[in-house]
Amino acid sequence: MDNCGASDGSVQKRDVIRVGTRKSQLARIQTDSVVEMLSKRFPTARFEIVAMATTGDKILDTALSKIGEKSLFTKELENALEKNEVDLVVHSLKDLPTSLPPGFTIGAVCKRENPYDAVVFHPKCTVKTLEGLPQKCVIGTSSLRRAAQLKKMFPHLEFRDIRGNLNTRLKKLDDREEFSAIILATAGLRRMGWENRIGQILSPDECMYAVGQGALAVEVRAKDQDILSMVSALQDPQTVLRCIAERAFMKRLEGGCSVPVAVNSVIEDSQLYLTGAVYSLDGSDYLKETMQTSICSPLEDVEGPNDDVQHVGITALGVPRAALDAAEHLGTQLADLLLSQGAREILVVARQLNDSR
Incomplete structure (x- = not known):
């Protein structure tokens, strides 16, 4: 998908492109890998990494599910993005809420590592x-x-x-x-x-994974077309379609780290399969279903007037709009099916029990 990235010329308008990241060793390794991929595609661009500690990095004596903050690992990075202190931010996609603050978008979802x-x-x-x-x-x-x-x-x-x-x-x-x-x-x-x-x-039969797990996301200012176009060169079509379906499922359920929600997604023969589940805290009460949809030809590059439309916070330049819509609809449909079976009640009880622990 290199052909849908920014030209070196547009990127060169900037003296240096500043990349925000958390300070942890893993976050730095992940950010370094993204900068390396960008440097190969844009060899004349200069990148500078700006590391900072987030709320989630600072609060180490409390369970994540008890803190009650949706942007534990992202808020400080997004503040820097908003103030133009950085030009893009590298996250683990699973850390990013399904609704981003106004003015931001996920400009790329890189090829997924093993999500299990x-x-x-x-x-x-x-x-x-x-x-x-x-x-x-x-x-x-x-x-x-x-x-x-x-x-x-x-x-x-x-x-x-x-x-x-x-x-x-x-x-x-x-x-x-x-x-x-x-x-x-x-x-x-x-x-x-x-x-x-x-x-x-652990296999999916033993433990399904978190929404977006294993994928890296590059967050940018939605109106910063040069940077958005540049990072889109890293977009992995299959990963982005799977993660849009997963994020749409989570968004409709209004889930987060304070409730047990799990997914598993697979693409085979132009079909996207999504399994989703909700659990009580002890796992004794749960709902789990699988649905599928056709995503046509996700590897085909199609650009048009609707390229800047977001799907659960993601702008996927170069990926067919019909495939993106189908993936988002699949996640929403699957969530609606579970909600019709009583998922909200399971999640409400789980959230209340977690809050009272």
Whole structure:
């Protein structure tokens, strides 16, 4: 999709292109990878990385689901974008709310890394599956989504909150005897070069993933056409269609990190399949359904007057409008199906119980 990016000439109007990122090691690795991809496509452009701490990075003694802030890992970065202190921001897509502040858009969703969850076992643990762990072993996870599904799947285990970035959580696992294992995103472990720590990758039957998990998003000012056009060169059509469907599902459900919502999406033979589920906190009550839609030919480059239309916060230049509409409609339809079956009641109870813990 290089042909739909900005010309080097338009990018060169700027002395330097400033790229905002969180300070964590994983965030820096992810941002470096995006800058490297942009540098290959625009070799005369100069990039400068601006790192900053976000609210989510600073509050480390409270579960994410209890903080109640929708933009935990994005607000400070978006403030810098709004003030023109940076020109674009690199996020993990799963950190971005389904509704962005006015004036912002996701200009690119990069090719997705493995979206599944991984189990990292304590170094002394000889068992390498959750099913094989003895009764009452404690598993660390900061995610209600993971805990709800795994409590249902592995009722013999206990689940406790563990906070911090990847480095911090792995250190807590290794240095203490509290946890037998922790659950982390496979994508983060692979990007950090820690694949050797992955003991088990959980299948969708065991644990479906978070909306947008494994994908990197590049957020820009919606009116900054040069930068929007430039970053669109990184757009991966299949990833963007899957993530639009997932985000539309989440948006219609009004979900977030304070309720257990999970997805799994696949594209095969021009069909987009989306499985979505909502869970009670203990996983005992849940609804899960799969729907599909035709997305025609998502790899075909089609540009037209509607290229700047957003789909759940994403501007996908060069991806056919019909495919984008179909993906968004699929997510909304699937959410409506679950809502008609009682999903709202499950989520309301889950949110109330989480707030009262």
